[in-house]
Amino acid sequence: MNVEYEVKIKVDGINFEEVREILYFYGLSNLDTEKQKQVFENSYAVVFLLSDGKVIGVGRAISDGISQAAIYNIAVRDEYRGKGLGKVIVDELLKQVAGCNVILYTHPKHLGLYEHWGFSKMKTGYALYVNQEEYRREGFID
Numbered sequence: 001m002n003v004e005y006e007v008k009i010k011v012d013g014i015n016f017e018e019v020r021e022i023l024y025f026y027g028l029s030n031l032d033t034e035k036q037k038q039v040f041e042n043s044y045a046v047v048f049l050l051s052d053g054k055v056i057g058v059g060r061a062i063s064d065g066i067s068q069a070a071i072y073n074i075a076v077r078d079e080y081r082g083k084g085l086g087k088v089i090v091d092e093l094l095k096q097v098a099g100c101n102v103i104l105y106t107h108p109k110h111l112g113l114y115e116h117w118g119f120s121k122m123k124t125g126y127a128l129y130v131n132q133e134e135y136r137r138e139g140f141i142d
Contacts, residue, residue, distance in 0.1 A: 003083050005056060007092055008048040011040050018055035019048075022075045027107055027138070029073065044069070045096035047089045049076070056080045059089035061097050069097035071104040087117060108139035 008014065016037040023029040023036065031039065040046050040060055049057035057076040063069035071093050076085045094102065104119050115121065129135045136142075 003051060003056075003080060003085070005049045005051045005085070007088070008050060009046060009092065009096065011037070011046060011048075014040070014048055015055055016040070019058050022055065022058055022077055023073055025078065026075050028075055039073075043072075045093050047092040047096075049085055049089065051080070057085045057089050059093050061093045061102075063097045063100055065097070065100070067100055069100040069102045071097075071102060074104075074106065086113070090114075090117060 017033045019040065020029075020031065020033045020036045029036065043060040044063040044065060045061040047057075047059045048055055055077070057080065059071065059074040061069050061071045071090065074086055074089055076089070103122065103125070104114050106114060111121070127135070127141055129141070132141070
């Protein structure tokens, strides 16, 4: 089954309750709807996939726009998974940060997917989380 969808690269008109639901489902964020809206509004690049007006996929990047970028919150609504939409989101974000070195931040259980798309596991990264123990339990850090 092919999915008809629209790609949006602006936050205008986006239902952020739907964004919150998708990210929460995958354990990528537990922020409330208003905070999710702020997060995406404050990002350098955003991508939303909509089907019949409903948000079915999201992603965002923070960047200086010159040399460095980081991709976050790549998620596709569960019933639309396996149709290549995650790759569409990542490719659209990469266009918006073209020329930058890019790191991609994801949940530990999704690491293999991004290696398949050409990303390499880093050997030089560290993280300082607000709630270190929670992220340790989830497998984000050693």
